[in-house]
Amino acid sequence: MNIHEAKTHLSRLLARAADGETVLIAKAGQPIAKLTPIDAPPIGKKRRLGFLEGAFQIPDDFDTMGSDTITEAFEGEGKT
Numbered sequence: 001m002n003i004h005e006a007k008t009h010l011s012r013l014l015a016r017a018a019d020g021e022t023v024l025i026a027k028a029g030q031p032i033a034k035l036t037p038i039d040a041p042p043i044g045k046k047r048r049l050g051f052l053e054g055a056f057q058i059p060d061d062f063d064t065m066g067s068d069t070i071t072e073a074f075e076g077e078g079k080t
Contacts, residue, residue, distance in 0.1 A: 020037050
């Protein structure tokens with residue numbers, strides 16, 4: 001996006017950045033700035049996976065929890 005467009009649509013660009021998108025701003029076709037979400041990891045640094053390991057427990061029946069209630073909500077009472 002060129003500078004003029006960026007100035008005109010700054011609010012929209014900020015909303016896109018807040019949604020996780022990175023926006024490049026260019027001058028004469030050459031990128032000069034990058035608008036990124038504030039919590040974006042620095043370039044070249046990967047997000048850590050598994051950093052919450054052991055912080056909580058997932059029940060063994062997680063995949064089937066509430067299945068009766070969900071089935072009843074979709075199919076109605078008394079249906080199988």
